Amino acid sequence: MTGWVTDVHPTREELDACVHCGLCLPHCPTFRLTGNEAASPRGRITAMRAVNDGVLSVDEDFEEMLGFCLGCRACEAVCPGLVPYGRLFEGARAEIAAQRPTLVSSLRRRVLGRVLPTRRLVETGSGVVRILQKMRRLLPGAVGARLDGLRDLSDNPPSSLGRVAEPEGKPVATVGLLAGCVMDSWFGAVHHASIDLLRRAGYRVIVPRGQTCCGALAAHDGAAADAKRLAEVNRSAFAGVDIVVADAAGCSAHLADYRHWVDGGIDAETKDITVVIAEAIADGRLPTLEGDDPVVYQDPCHLRHAQRVTEEPRTIVRASGHRVTEIDPDGICCGAAGIYSVLRPRAAGELGTRKADQVRATGLTTVVSANPGCEMQLRTHLGDSYRVIHPVELYRERLLAESV
Amino acid sequence: MTLFDELVAVTDPERVTDRPFDLHLHSADAGLRTGEATVVVFAETTEEVCDVVRLAARHGVPLVARGAGTGLAAGAVPTEGGIVLTLTRMNTISDIDPVNRTAWVGPGVINLDLSRATAPFDLHFAPDPSSQQACTIGGNIANNSGGPHCLSEGSTVNHILAIEMVMADGEVVILGGAAPDPIGLDLRGVVVGSEGTLGIVIRALVKLTPDPPEVRTMLCAFPTVEGAAAAVSGIIAAGVVPAALEMMDQGMLVAVENWLHAGFPTESAAALIAEVHCAPEAADAEVDVIREVAEQEGATEVRVARDEAERALIWKGRKSAFGAIAQTAPNYYLHDTVVPRTRLVETISEMYRIADDADLTMMNVFHAGDGNLHPLIAFDATEPGMADKVHAAADEMVAACVARGGVLSGEHGIGAEKRDLMGTVFTELDLDAQARLKHVFDPDRVLNPRKILPAGSRCFDYGGSPLPEGTWI
Numbered sequence A: 001m002t003g004w005v006t007d008v009h010p011t012r013e014e015l016d017a018c019v020h021c022g023l024c025l026p027h028c029p030t031f032r033l034t035g036n037e038a039a040s041p042r043g044r045i046t047a048m049r050a051v052n053d054g055v056l057s058v059d060e061d062f063e064e065m066l067g068f069c070l071g072c073r074a075c076e077a078v079c080p081g082l083v084p085y086g087r088l089f090e091g092a093r094a095e096i097a098a099q100r101p102t103l104v105s106s107l108r109r110r111v112l113g114r115v116l117p118t119r120r121l122v123e124t125g126s127g128v129v130r131i132l133q134k135m136r137r138l139l140p141g142a143v144g145a146r147l148d149g150l151r152d153l154s155d156n157p158p159s160s161l162g163r164v165a166e167p168e169g170k171p172v173a174t175v176g177l178l179a180g181c182v183m184d185s186w187f188g189a190v191h192h193a194s195i196d197l198l199r200r201a202g203y204r205v206i207v208p209r210g211q212t213c214c215g216a217l218a219a220h221d222g223a224a225a226d227a228k229r230l231a232e233v234n235r236s237a238f239a240g241v242d243i244v245v246a247d248a249a250g251c252s253a254h255l256a257d258y259r260h261w262v263d264g265g266i267d268a269e270t271k272d273i274t275v276v277i278a279e280a281i282a283d284g285r286l287p288t289l290e291g292d293d294p295v296v297y298q299d300p301c302h303l304r305h306a307q308r309v310t311e312e313p314r315t316i317v318r319a320s321g322h323r324v325t326e327i328d329p330d331g332i333c334c335g336a337a338g339i340y341s342v343l344r345p346r347a348a349g350e351l352g353t354r355k356a357d358q359v360r361a362t363g364l365t366t367v368v369s370a371n372p373g374c375e376m377q378l379r380t381h382l383g384d385s386y387r388v389i390h391p392v393e394l395y396r397e398r399l400l401a402e403s404v
Numbered sequence B: 001m002t003l004f005d006e007l008v009a010v011t012d013p014e015r016v017t018d019r020p021f022d023l024h025l026h027s028a029d030a031g032l033r034t035g036e037a038t039v040v041v042f043a044e045t046t047e048e049v050c051d052v053v054r055l056a057a058r059h060g061v062p063l064v065a066r067g068a069g070t071g072l073a074a075g076a077v078p079t080e081g082g083i084v085l086t087l088t089r090m091n092t093i094s095d096i097d098p099v100n101r102t103a104w105v106g107p108g109v110i111n112l113d114l115s116r117a118t119a120p121f122d123l124h125f126a127p128d129p130s131s132q133q134a135c136t137i138g139g140n141i142a143n144n145s146g147g148p149h150c151l152s153e154g155s156t157v158n159h160i161l162a163i164e165m166v167m168a169d170g171e172v173v174i175l176g177g178a179a180p181d182p183i184g185l186d187l188r189g190v191v192v193g194s195e196g197t198l199g200i201v202i203r204a205l206v207k208l209t210p211d212p213p214e215v216r217t218m219l220c221a222f223p224t225v226e227g228a229a230a231a232v233s234g235i236i237a238a239g240v241v242p243a244a245l246e247m248m249d250q251g252m253l254v255a256v257e258n259w260l261h262a263g264f265p266t267e268s269a270a271a272l273i274a275e276v277h278c279a280p281e282a283a284d285a286e287v288d289v290i291r292e293v294a295e296q297e298g299a300t301e302v303r304v305a306r307d308e309a310e311r312a313l314i315w316k317g318r319k320s321a322f323g324a325i326a327q328t329a330p331n332y333y334l335h336d337t338v339v340p341r342t343r344l345v346e347t348i349s350e351m352y353r354i355a356d357d358a359d360l361t362m363m364n365v366f367h368a369g370d371g372n373l374h375p376l377i378a379f380d381a382t383e384p385g386m387a388d389k390v391h392a393a394a395d396e397m398v399a400a401c402v403a404r405g406g407v408l409s410g411e412h413g414i415g416a417e418k419r420d421l422m423g424t425v426f427t428e429l430d431l432d433a434q435a436r437l438k439h440v441f442d443p444d445r446v447l448n449p450r451k452i453l454p455a456g457s458r459c460f461d462y463g464g465s466p467l468p469e470g471t472w473i
């Protein structure tokens, strides 16, 4: 038995936190789909423990078990034993990368660890996507469908990198905004809304040029060395700011866990944009608007489960003059899960369909979600008669409409 | 054909596995004991279950039914090897009848999902084990599971009207029916609690209970465990039978609070959770009685949940308690004994004394109203000699309960874990009668063999030794 080979492997102490009570099982999307212990959080943890104890090795089955996991961390949020599943998952994925590399998976990790963090390459890629979007009707179904979740890239506003926005009075604090890998080129409007709202809330906002991709996708896929390198770059790029803010739930969750990748983590508070804006609304630094139009709110796993942030985005939706309609008491993953929807189309499709059905059952056509992955997945499964939008965009839209 | 190939032939290649990881993961439940599965099958239909049972019988290999694997007594652990038959995929709820308050439910339906499905009709399934978010109806039936609210509503056996079951020969029978008192021998009570040793439950007609008109949930903090225990019998003696009456000691309160941040009184030695279900006019009076008794027994704080959110939080804390142990130690071992309510105070003191003497960490969280104790020893199984020390103390605790007129298991079942303690509460004659019953249902001992009944339970194969083989007393 080979055991572990990397320095980020799941540790005995982390694994010992699980008393295999099974309370996490029904919260796990893959267990819900299969009813199989091997597709459950407890099963995955027990499998890691078996490797740790030298009973079994990192083999094909171990790889499949962890490959099927969405990394949604629903199990972590409900675990009364405080098992750090997200960390265990990244450690186990890194082991798989180290012990069972294949041509395809190594290439994929290279893309996540090297290409996505390279701005020039992302811009070139986005140019190609823009052209493909224009020829959408000529493309074969499967390829075309991949594009349906995206926003129309020709509407994407100019890059926010390098911007500095000053508030009217004395700044409450300085916020460093994470531009992300594809957020800037694909969801640029979210950055624009975030920067404007932060400024209005009294923050000085900077979008440092020296920053890079947060490294979440690399970390989830086991590209540990890249994840460490990216975390170090961002640690220096954001030196001196008071709060590092990300407006994609996946990124803010990863920033919050930077201590797993770089000593001491990032040297500032890290927060999701929805938390900062909700605080400003609660303090009266941003207004609460009148209105009661119902919209659906969808919890991104990396807010709800990884960061336990559920109230803040709802506060923003309410303050924008809308009523929140709930769809899923358990917040089961929509199946997007980073690149999961590409790697595991079947499971992702089942979860996406389930989520879309829940939305359709409400009869409403606007869905608010604070993560780009969820947004694309929802749009793919709902079609273009639905509007999927980030809470800060919804709020700013109303704010501007009111002030006219 | 090998057993594996035959299983594939009657089910689906994707639902039969003997891969090492799959076998390893299906060889344990939520307890400590492990076994060694030979093959794991996921059934989806009645026909498949019948075929699998027949194959097991023909090949002479044990067949162990498995629900969610939250059992604590190794009921679903393949201690003798063989087929683990997982029933989680048979999870259909059909024929919800709001007028007669019944529904047909597959064995793999999760307990809480059933109550959620019937919520639109203001009905719920009353047995609510603390594991209800995860455990299945099949497991509940097999273990005759209880829960906090079984104090007023009774355990699973009181809520099962009919059971559709595959017998050891692969035939399907329906026991009981929609009528409250079926004609002929009522075998439901035999099957509920039989832990998968008499047949495989494939469907059940369950009784649904109307949601209470008024609910009040109280949290009372006590400076001593004995005070809390005295309040338990005091409340009931005062003429109030709360819907639920649960106790958590300080160790548990701290662990749960660390995770949930719900405002549990972590400074107190113990807390009681009391819930009353009644007509709106009666609620205040019942709350007052409980408050009065609690204060007489020294309660330092009596809190009534202000709204549904606060109430839900209190229950979430209570029901997650076992899992929260993980913060203290990687393993826990617990018993599930029941003592007469009037002897609760002395029994609890005795539990702490035993743990103290053995220098072990013990916490308590239990269904106090029923006198159903869960003294829970937290430890690290990798420490040399630890497991033996824990078992010795645990056995002493059982003996202390039995000596006070208690029984072995309130709700978790006997399985393999408590099997060898059966002799402490049953005579040879009792065990023989139970073994004969098992023989009628399963003469070839295919279904979950060597569970519940210690080896040699039948008089004619009794070796004369009062301590059956494999005993770790």
Ligand SMILES: Cc1cc2nc3c(=O)[nH]c(=O)nc-3n(C[C@H](O)[C@H](O)[C@H](O)COP(=O)(O)OP(=O)(O)OC[C@H]3O[C@@H](n4cnc5c(N)ncnc54)[C@H](O)[C@@H]3O)c2cc1C
Pocket (backbone or CB within 6 Å): A021, A022, A023, B029, B030, B064, B065, B066, B067, B068, B069, B070, B071, B072, B074, B075, B076, B087, B107, B128, B129, B130, B131, B134, B135, B136, B137, B138, B139, B140, B141, B142, B143, B144, B145, B146, B147, B148, B195, B196, B197, B199, B200, B201, B202, B319, B320, B322, B323, B411, B412, B413, B415, B448
């Ligand atoms: C945190 C925690 C809290 C708990 N709280 C309580 C509590 O408050 N009250 C309580 O009573 N228990 C409690 N338990 C114990 C456990 O949850 C219950 O015994 C539960 O009913 C087991 O259900 P399961 O689906 O997990 O069954 P499993 O563990 O999978 O199986 C249990 C037994 O049922 C048999 N079985 C399963 N399905 C079938 C079937 N279809 N036909 C025949 N036999 C079958 C198995 O062979 C086994 O013997 C708790 C456990 C945990 C981990």
Ligand code: SF4
Pocket (backbone or CB within 6 Å): A017, A018, A019, A020, A021, A022, A023, A024, A025, A041, A042, A045, A075, A078, A079, A080, A081, A082, A083, B323, B326
């Ligand atoms: S991860 Fe947590 S909830 Fe899940 S089995 Fe382990 S201790 Fe229980």
Ligand code: SF4
Pocket (backbone or CB within 6 Å): A027, A028, A029, A030, A031, A039, A040, A041, A044, A068, A069, A070, A071, A072, A073, A074, A075, A076, A085
């Ligand atoms: S991260 Fe999500 S998919 Fe993975 S084990 Fe946890 S709940 Fe299941």
